[in-house]
Amino acid sequence: MCPGRLSIFIFISLFSLVVDVQLLLSEAADGNEFSDCSNREHYCGGRRYDLYYPFWVPSSPDYCGHPGFEVTCNDANTTLLNKFNQKNFVLRNIDPSNQIMQVMDPSFYGSCPRDFANYTLDPSLVSYSTQDVNLTFFANCSTTDTKQYRNLRNITCLPSEAGYTSFYSLPSDKWVPPLEVWEKCRSIATIPIDKELEKLLSSDSVNFPFVVNSGFSLKWEVGNWCMACTNSGGVCGFRKGSTNAETCYCSHATSVGGKCVPTRETKHLKKTAIGIVGGTVALVTACCIVICCYYLIYRKKSLNNDQNVENFLKKHGSLAPKRYKYSDVKKITESFCNKLGQGGYGSVFKGTLIDGRLVAVKVLSDSKGNGEDFFNEIASTGRSSHVNIVNLLGFCSEGSKRALIYEYMCNGSLDKLICSKEPKTTLRWEKLYQIAIGIARGLEYLHRGCNTRIVHFDIKPHNILLDEDFRPKISDFGLSKLCFRKDSILSMEGTRGTVGYIAPEVFCRNFGVVSSKSDIYSYGMMVLEMAGGRENIPLDVQDTSETYFPFSIYKHLDHSGGLQAYGATAETEEVVRKMILVGLWCIQTMPQNRPSITKVIEMLEGSIDDLQVPPKPNLSFPSSEPIMDISSCCSHDGCSSAVH
Template sequence: MLIALASAAATLLFPCIYVLIRHRKGQRLWLLLCKKTSSKNENNYEAMIASYGSLAPKRYIYSEIMKVTSSRNYELGKGGYGVVFKGRLHDGRLVAVKFLHDCKGNGSEFVNEVMSIGRTSHVNVVSLFGFCLEGSKRALIYEYMSNDSLDKYIYSENPKEILGWEKLCGIAIGIARGLEYLHHSCNTRIVHFNIKPQNILLDMDFSPKIADFGLAKLCHTKESKVSITGARGTIGFIAPEVHSRTFGVVSTKSNVYSYGMMLLEMVGGRRNVKSIVQNSSEKYFPDGIYDHFAEDEALQACDVTGETAEIARKVTIIGMWCIQVLPMYRPTITRVLEMFERRLDELDMPPKQNFGDLVESSAHNMDVQSASSNSTRSEKISPVSSKILQRLPTL
């Protein structure tokens, strides 16, 4: 009897031991594979960094970054992609160090973006001094901007008293120049996808610098459209075509839309999504700006006097052109700069948009383009479209 029980127990025990051994071997094998894959990824991005040679921004190890920021002692701000701390390099230069949230993916895309942004050089684009890539720990070291970001001024109680209309216009032009450089003058075209007041930094002279390239998309300079998966950006600044391709292709004009909405915020002195969040019965923000013009109120609601009315009107008209729902009706950023050089009486206010009609018009035109792809481009333009085309800026 005992022999039979022992035999039965052994029969049950040996398979369990076998399964346990196989499971542990499987775990070790999985760990080895993960380690091997991780090592391969590290080798790939290390090779990428080496290929840039002296053109690569300086690389720091994580312990050095901690020393630069005094163990992350002085926080400047935080966002969805990381936290920014004030720091000082060994040569005495003040810097802003952005610690990105832990990233589990390989660092190839991060390295690609760092190297491309690191090679940019423009007075209106923030300079990248260095970076850290150590496993999942990643950080970016930017030049420090003493006057913080644009939103601190335009959302204040008296924004025009702090900066003044002339300085606001100068900031708007500087941002446009920075975007033109990113769109047309870089070796690799950079589409930012997150232009908003919070990402415009101001130096000691209030010269604007475009910052935060966490959502930026790199593409070849010959490409007219950008391939992205899903919407990216900040609510209130995202171009319609980024949400839905029904409105058109995603391109540098998606940045123009964000820029235009920011211009209107600079004029209006408040966030463009305020009415959506707090009171759905209020007017759509650009409609409110547009109606001030239509009622000839001289933008009284935007603290405009007789001396500054021309500047305010010009910024508003340009902003309204930039936020046209369909990208085909928006000016390029180069044309935006040309519009700033024109006199006010040379600029027409675009017609007020009917969102629903434009969606229907866009879908119709896209169908016509698809059907006539092998013939000449002679699409039938809807009445809404033709009105807009008649008033496009002639630049």
């Protein structure tokens, strides 16, 4: 939130707080309103009416009731609702408990009505009650033939004049007067009548004037606030020109929140309210300070990140991939609606570029430091162009929002293929074999084919993607290192990689120098896993050395037919044995004993007769000998035990 918007937010919050407290502690002026509105008795024609809110009489101030409910007594000693819905009605009865009043149109009183008009009610004041039904009148109609319509009745008190007649239609949910009736009548109106009288009309036991003179019922609504006011000893009123028109008047008390509260309690309430205001102001101030500090830190971080991006683009020039805005990334992924996967780095979403190409968008969570992993991946992948290296199409970096846009691999990652329950047929072994060669060619390009050599440091099945033809592509270069020396020897602080695939020299320098041979070790562990070595560790193994799964593979190599445990058949045993032997050569403990990646490809594509069983790695020993304590190496210089 920017400082300008923050100031507006603070002002609105404090203003709202002051208004709420003012309404909470609003007091009646001096109790005069209570005495003015307490007398609710009204007499007219010798009859007493007890008027409750919203009704009021002219002898009391207009703030004692709602403006639309003024009650008067006319010269004929009839109680009227003055100008109620722009018309005066005779008030027959009031039922305050059910909030229902019975009214009558005075133009109908004592005679047969001649002028018909529909009633229009203000829904904010009243509504028809459930006791009302509608009666439709047809006046001055140029037809006298009503016998053919059994639901029509002549209005007998209105004689026919010059061939014209008047009649009414009995209420019915099913029968509607035909169109010819509506067309032949000059005046039509619908007014409510009492439901009980409608039954009498149907039986012809009452006449028309009696029904309309009996009136109908209207229901008004008074909220719970008035009941709360009355129960606390106050009277309800209506204050004109106030934002809170409905109000509660009290005697020797204070109106607080629509209730009458004794004065001594009000003082305590005022102190409480003042404490609330003070505490809230302090809390809002503290929040503002925290938000401002966060904004300054966020702003500084954003500026540093923008500078890092500019430096990166300037340094790599045309080698840098296309930069996208974050809004473009949202459009490409349709607001991140199709999620492909989740990892410690963030999430991957499926998307579509403007030209229709499918892409995988990796949205990174907040990177540590200055985003070294993020720029590593852009620099490494941006420099690479090989059939077995995933193609980076673009990136986004706006503040803390970072994303990488890759070509889409429809068959996912290699780990899903390895973990598949599909039987290892000849076709599947051939597929795994070709994938192993493809990965090796991708590594050869990184180690030897680029002008700037790249060590990946995180080769594992999860980072190998497969296209529609199951062609492997190396991905995720977040931990990679660029090497400008021909021997690819690196100087590193700390450890990087995934446990189970990290070469010994990466976490303990006593094993040798860190170089491209570190990727060879990770590759070998992955190939052994592809061959199923990790699946074939006996569940009842007690010997700690046997938990290093490559050791169990040697037992199967020592006798004929031993590779059947890996799903090998007579037709596939050569492929399986070749993958296992190459994998074992790649995981030799000392880097100098491992083959180069070029040699690995020669071994995979060469004859099985040229491959010998390599010695067991010296990382641990059989149970008859003590297991090497790797942690002891960490007492020497250049060793780190941390694993990222």
